[in-house]
Amino acid sequence: MVAGAADRFGDAEAVVDGPLRLSFADLFDRIRCAAGAFAEFGITKGDRASVWAPNSVEWIIAAFGLLTAGGVLVPVNTRFKAEEAADIITRSGAKAVLVQQGFLGAEYVAPSGVPVIDLKSDFLGSGKPFSRPVESTDISDIIFTSGTTGRPKGVMMNHSQNLRLYEEWCELADLREGDRYLMVNPYFHTFGYKAGLIASFIRGATMLPVPVFEVGRVVDLIATEQITMLPGPPTLYHSLLAVADKSKLASLRAGVTGAADIPVELVRRVHEELPFQTLATGYGLTEAGTVTLSRPGDSFEDIATTAGVACDGVEVRIADDGEVLVRGYTVMQGYLDDPESTAQTIDPDGWLHTGDLGTLDAAGRLRIVGRKKDMFIVGGFNAYPAEIEGFLLEHPAVAQAAVIGVPDERLGQVGKAFLVTTTADGSPPPSAEEMIAWSRDRMAGFKVPRYVEFLDELPLNATGKVMKDKLEGHRR
Template identity: 35%
Template sequence: MRNAGLGGWPARRAQMSPHRTAFVFADREVSYAEVHERTARLASRLREAGVGAGDRVAYLGPNHVAFAETMFATHLLGGVFVPLNFRLAAPEIAYMLGDSGAGVLVYAPECAGVVRDQPYLPGLRTVVALRSPGAEERDFESWLSEGDPAPVDVPVALDDIALILYTSGTTGRPKGAMLSHANLVWNCLNMMVGVDVTSTEVTLISAPLFHVAALNQTLLPTFLKGGTSVIMPSWNAGACYDLIEKHRVTWMFGVTAMFAEFARSPRWADADLSSLRTLMSGGAAIPVQLIRTYQERGLVFCQGYGLTETAPGATFLEAGESVRKVGSAGVPVFFADVRVVRPDLTPVAIGEPGEVHIQGPNVTPGYWGNPEATAAAFTGDGWFRSGDIATVDGEGHLTIVDRVKDMYISGGENVYPAEVESVLFEHPSVAEAAVVGVPDRTWGEVGRAFVVPRAGATVTPGGLGEFLRTRLAKYKIPVYYDIVDALPRTGSGKIRKPELRTRPLPDGSHQARGEG
């Protein structure tokens, strides 16, 4: 086989374990043999649609088996898969489709409104719906079934680009982080060193697959080992309990909001969770008390740290250290190096905060069509700048303590204040705006916007919230709004965001929370 990338995985797995179940979705089970046949058929249809080496295929929708099938079929042809965040607004989706130059879009029925609300871009040649909402779109299943099941074998190198994953940028424009097939393979190896993934693994995919963690930290390692991925369309604590008990789930990944809701469920005390071998978190530091809640239930809870640009694993706390080092992000993954440095790139002392840098075969080659951002992301000696601040203890364990940039994480989603501020500035009555993240019990963090109205103009929290709802994804919209006369500034004119973060929250009224 000339395909050294992920596109060859279905054929290799079908040869080794054809009858094992690769995916479970709703009441449907898909064997590795079926995945192989379906991806070959789909690849033939994509090739007829003009997809070849380096061409981009986008996917928009909640978790579904079709996500993985479309990805593997794209990789069979040497194409680049572009998973899109279905929570985004139509203008945000349009930008990513245009920036990536995607020629094919596969989308779920839940996203039909977003797709129809934007003009099809000139480069978008083919649009396929999982269930056809109209005559103009092709239906995914019928389209796939008419494809040729003959094996596809085109040369694909490990260094070829496999994914473009969009991350929100501090300038208000998202950047497309490129990940090669090699990045993904090395990340799987790192994951399987840190977690004892087995061929009998039953992995619950409950976080969004368009995120690097759900895809690369759970689905791909499980597929590589020949285990079973139980795919949830979206997070639901009750359904999660049902699936764990029904399928005897052994491994799952989640973020703070998911694990907090799961533990608050009335089913927590009595549910049969005995099959779970490993719980894994990422996206943001999990509160120590929440980790201990799981440990007291007899569950192994491991944390990791990483970024989209590192595919994503950079550090990991193995199960054996999960109690003694609770709250730590662990040590560098096996096949990567991590350093914590001062601004002059000298190593920090024990306990001294510094910026996390990563180097290794899991690190992105750069940003799609953005050489300036790529150059800025790396140091002169070739280390990737994470933009995150950490401390290191005497045993080399990292603890993430802050972010160099102003990004905050809400429900596992990265939110960049500059993007929200740029949209607020579009409001005709807004003169200035500053957004910071503040703690929230449910989502980890939520946004708080400080807004200065234009002279003679009036703005209300409810009006600002309504203005943003059609322009930004829901999780990016601030929860709190402060209408102020001026913003605090440094001597050089920069806004003092640390001062804004320390101000007491508004009184919690519906006006302060932008709900009316």
């Protein structure tokens, strides 16, 4: 794919990152040198390496250099704390971790024995041009996602799945050769890496990585770089609607969103107040990539209230209990080193059980109505109550914990924690503010509960499970 992009698009601008501008031919050369550096480092076919860093040209060169060397990419969420990342890095068997030291004030530390390579060092340019043949069925990436148990699971995808699906994504999302694609979606996420980088290589779109979303900076980039393509969570479009000087946004043509419930009024306002000609919505998950996307000509109502129809070669059906099931070539190869969870998720007939609840209308449009797994989405990031509850229970004063998602105007949803405390040693119980501050030191920001309520007891059913529907009345 990378070599083909260099052949087809040559001198066209491939990446703009600050003052650095690279053509597709330049980028291909740098990726081949990075592949050589990985090979000289000792990466052989099938070896894994992690990239734990923000969006940047170095992330692109490292990731595709690793793949060109025959390696397997394991992206790590930049918001993860050291312990969260260490679990993923260790279980993936990564032979190295590539980081950008100092990002968001963090010093990234890998587990003992795993070499750390700074992306801003001269490592990526230190190799001789190199590539190693791979098969279409070889695993290309392992992206970790949390399940209801809260323990992240590594989703394995192969080269052919990525290339086929995101070629179709380009068509449905209206990504065109020469588009200028501002990338606010993080590369450690399927949306940023696959619907961003892979799609841009396939189509010949210019990639403009954004490490941290700041609306003023984004607006300036849209104006100065004449951005045409801007996918992101609904939060992004809310921010653009609040921009005073909308003439700076005049170049925008296409957007893609999803990851949260979208008000019909938001879609209508985007079309009426912003220059977007198309705004697509879709549904996807790490275990199957993009599953559905809206189609050109869909109404505001359809775009806002449904996730579109299934991609080519993908089947969607609704189980008797309302769960969304997916089958087709996009379904993952399985969870890394976890055949039991794989068997629980993909049934003998090949249907992937998503854990989401939905309906299909007569036209085949999917509507997501709830989340079987209790997951909620904070500004585009998936937050899993079971995982957050596990962290909260590590506090010595917390006896029981339950977390739900509550509405938030800016982020869509945020976490609210219900805690039962114990003060066995006679010390006073922590305050809500103290619990929130304690949480910020131990988990990624999007997981930290924004609200904490203390209860004498949690509502439990006969088997001892928390009845979260009983907590719904305490949403704010």
